[in-house]
Amino acid sequence: MIHIPKLRKVKLISIFLLIFFGAFLRFYNLNFDDLWSDEMISFWLSNPTYSFSETLKLIFESNLMISFEVILKNFHKLFGYNVHVSRYLNAFISVFSVILFVELLRKNSVNINTVLFGTFLLALNIFHIRYAMELRSYTLTFFLALILINLLFKDQYLKKDITHLDYFLIILSSLLMLFCHPFSIIIILSLNFYILCLWVLKKNNNSNLKKIFFLNTFVVIFFLFFYLRGISHTPYWIKQLDLSFFTNYFFSSFFGSRLIGGVYLIALIYLLTKSLKEMINKANINFFFLILIFFTYSLPAFYGFIFDPILINRYIIFVLIPILFLISNLAFENKNNLTKNILVSLILILTFFNHFTENTFKQFYTEIYPSKPQVKKSLEIINNSKTLSYSVLLDDNNERNINTIYENYLTNYSKKLKFDLNFVNYLNKKTLPDDLWIIHIRDITEIDFKKPDNFLEYTIKEKKYLNRLELYKLKKNDT
Structure with a gap:
């Protein structure tokens, strides 16, 4: 029987409990908010009634x-096409990401305190929790990035004993990651730059390095062949970076507030400054993560200044991996116990108590309010009225299938609630009901509601505002 020292056993149990607590925060009240427009797109694209070829066609168009x-x-x-089922996928992926991060720390640090500290930081990270509860690709990108890094690194260096199965899994995880979100190309480019540094700084000509470098290059070229042919636009709503960005680097979003983000940023800069020379000399995983952080910010920012701005916080969610790893690892490599204890304690306290300002904890002791369009409430209002016909404010051109996306979500939600409502696509109907409700979803548009031309003979009888969703009751004028 393996003997585990009592203190180490306590810490191992603590790691397990932190993972469990992190999972609880991700799953509890998972569907408190309804889907917002971007999530509705994913819900529509993943409709299981579409054939695989239809799905791919729609994805390439979207x-x-x-x-x-x-x-x-x-x-x-597997689990049903249900508006309340979809988000469970990301919640599970998010929890598995915490487990993979624990494994990464375990394999690449010698101190169990590092593992315990890192587990706490990711399990309770507000940004990671927030996107675990959203039906978008960012959590999966984060998870696939962790798979790739775990496949490549062990004992703080690139693995020397990479098997054929490992190479296959590296290629597979790289491709899945790239086709999950294009910003993950930064991880591959950072890895290749790291390998180039090993060749130059360490004169390391290991055959595995060459194989990884050329496999990465092939994967990137393969991805770009499809991506550059399929991309149709740059999001118009992304703003150019301003001066405040360079004092914060999204840390306020990543860690809950400007104060706490500032503490994390100062801690990271302090730890990197103290360890920079050693990191470069060793050229280990810490050095790779430093490269990854630098490229994650610099490449999109440089592109944005030359062409169109493309950098927003959720696109680079994977940068939390190097940030949290380096803070965890370097904090416990610090030989100054006083500084180490103050730094670790401050981060632990601020991270935990920040949740009392977030819905993660507030939901247990006070009323919380939706942050996304209140679709369910709008459908309940319609169902409780005498007017059971409804529509959404439709786009005359159905740009990017937005009308179909909204209709799909609303009709499926109505079905889930067991409401016998009649969705009216007024653009395709000559005969319209004498009265109906129109839902105007305002989360991705600044356009004010205007009566469609089809309803010029109608009067607005009621208006309701439901958190970035407006509900209008229209009644035909008496003739």
């Missing part, structure tokens, strides 16, 4: 996040 939409489609096949 967002090119093939991996996530196809996995979600199969998840729906």
Whole structure:
């Protein structure tokens, strides 16, 4: 029987409990908010009634996040196409990500305190929790990035004993990651730059390095062949980076507030400054993560200054991996016990108590309010009225299938609630009901509600505002 020292056993149990607590925060009240427009797109693309070829065609026309939409489609096949089922996929993936992060720390640090600290930081990270509860590809991108890094690194260096199965899994996880979100190309480019540094700094000509470098290059070229042919636009709503970005680097979003983000940022800069020379000399995983952080910010920012802005916080969610790993690892490599204890204690306290300002904890002791369009409440209002016909404010051109996306979500939600409502696509109908409700979803548009031309002879009888959703009751004028 293996003997585990009592203190180590306590810490191992603590790691397990932190994973469990993190899972609880991700699953509890998972569907408190209804889906917002971007999530509705994923819900529509993953409709299991579409054939595989139809799904791929729609994905190429929409967002090119093939991996996530196809996995979600199969998840729906297994567990049902239900508006309250979909988000469970990301919640599970998020929990598995915490477990994979624990494994990464375990394999690449010598101190169990590092593992315990790192587990706490990711399990309770507000940004990671927030996107575990959203039906988008970012959580899966994070998970696939962790798979890839775990496959490549052990004992703080690139593995020397990489098997044929490992190479296959590296290629597979790289492709899935790239086709989950294009920003993950930064991880591959960072890895290749790291290998180039090993060749130059360490004169390391290991054959495995050459294989990984050329496999990565092939994977990137393969991805770009499809991506550059499929991409149709740059999001118009992303703003150019301003000066405040360079004082924060999204840390306020990543860690809950400007104060706490500032503490994390100062801690990271302090730890990197103290360890920089050693990191470069060793050229280990810490050095790779430093490269990854640098490229994650610099490449999209540089592109944005030359062409169109493309950098927003959720696109680079994977940068939490190097940030949290380096803070965890370098904090316990610090030989100054006083500084180490103050730094670790401050981060632990701020991270935990920040949740009392977030819905994660507030939901247990006070009323919380939806942050996304209140679709369920709008359908309940319609169902409780005498007017059971409804529609959504439709786009005359059905740009990017937005009308179909909204109709799909609303009709499926109505079915889930067992409401006998009549959705009216007024663009395709000559005869319209004398009265009906129109839902105007405002989360991705600044356009104010205007009566469609089909309803010029109608009067607005009621208006309701439901958190970035407006509900209008229209009645035909008496003739």
